[in-house]
Amino acid sequence: MITIKTATEVEKMRIAGQITAGALSKVRDMLAPGVTTMALDTAARSYIEKHGATPSFLGYRDFPYSITVSINEEVIHGLPSSRKLMEGDIVGIDIGAFKDGYHGDMCRTFAIGKITPEAQRLIDVTRQSYFEGIKHARVGYRLHDITRAIQSYAEAAGYSVVRDYIGHGIGRNLHEDPDIPNAGAKGRGPALAKGMTLAVEPMINAGRFEVYTRGDNWTVVTKDGQLSAHYENTILVTDEEPLCLTLFDD
Ligand code: MG
Numbered sequence: 001m002i003t004i005k006t007a008t009e010v011e012k013m014r015i016a017g018q019i020t021a022g023a024l025s026k027v028r029d030m031l032a033p034g035v036t037t038m039a040l041d042t043a044a045r046s047y048i049e050k051h052g053a054t055p056s057f058l059g060y061r062d063f064p065y066s067i068t069v070s071i072n073e074e075v076i077h078g079l080p081s082s083r084k085l086m087e088g089d090i091v092g093i094d095i096g097a098f099k100d101g102y103h104g105d106m107c108r109t110f111a112i113g114k115i116t117p118e119a120q121r122l123i124d125v126t127r128q129s130y131f132e133g134i135k136h137a138r139v140g141y142r143l144h145d146i147t148r149a150i151q152s153y154a155e156a157a158g159y160s161v162v163r164d165y166i167g168h169g170i171g172r173n174l175h176e177d178p179d180i181p182n183a184g185a186k187g188r189g190p191a192l193a194k195g196m197t198l199a200v201e202p203m204i205n206a207g208r209f210e211v212y213t214r215g216d217n218w219t220v221v222t223k224d225g226q227l228s229a230h231y232e233n234t235i236l237v238t239d240e241e242p243l244c245l246t247l248f249d250d
Helices: 007-030 037-050 117-134 143-156
Strands: 067-071 074-076 090-099 102-111 167-169 176-180 197-200 203-205 211-213 220-222 228-230 233-236
Touching: 007 037, 007 090, 007 102, 007 233, 037 067, 037 090, 074 090, 074 203, 074 228, 090 117, 090 228, 102 117, 102 228, 102 233, 117 143, 117 197, 117 203, 117 228, 117 233, 143 176, 176 197
Parallel strands: none
Antiparallel strands: 067 074, 067 090, 074 220, 090 102, 167 176, 167 197, 197 233, 203 228, 211 220
16 A cells, blocks of 8 residues: 655655765765775764664664665675775665654765766666656656656666666655566556655666676675666655655765
8 A cells, every 4th residue: 555645744754864865975975995885884874873863774674784885786785894995886875764753765876986987877877767757756647657767768778777676665664565666567557646755766787687686695786797876765746846855965
């Protein structure tokens, strides 16, 4: 069942989203060659806790950390570790904060130092596929109109869209109805209604769409070893443009 949030609930989600974005901003400021991904996790957790919230991912399905850090061919769910960022890496930071009963969830893919034009283009197309998608995230459209817009934009750019992991409704639960596929939608999906809160999150691969999970049981990587990028915000559906609840100065 897709829940419709009241104005009071939306305000709580906006606050959770602001903390999420603040923590991501803190992490972004640290990104440089030589920084360990565990240092990013520690900083994010401490920012979130300082703001009276808890990291949404910590303990979720026994996930042991507060953020996920997915580097280069890693698609999502990369584990913080002693691994050091390197010049030329692209790094997806996925982060969530839970405050006063509600979650915020977002992701950005960042460049470490100088990256190749190909890697930059993948980041840019992934970001734009999100914006193409959310043009349809308003009353008058159906859920899979978002999906189709993401897929057609990314594929027209020569990339492929991850099938096995998808966006989702969000609110009291980190993941709630509806599922929001980024590709391969069948039918048009439910009509979008005012007060729905959605985490729209295209995951775009430079090569083929197939992925697998590494032996750590978390890190999802591209099967062909090519780069992957990810972009996500938590949004509120309205009669007009969706309201971004995880506002971040990109
Ligand atoms: Mg999400």
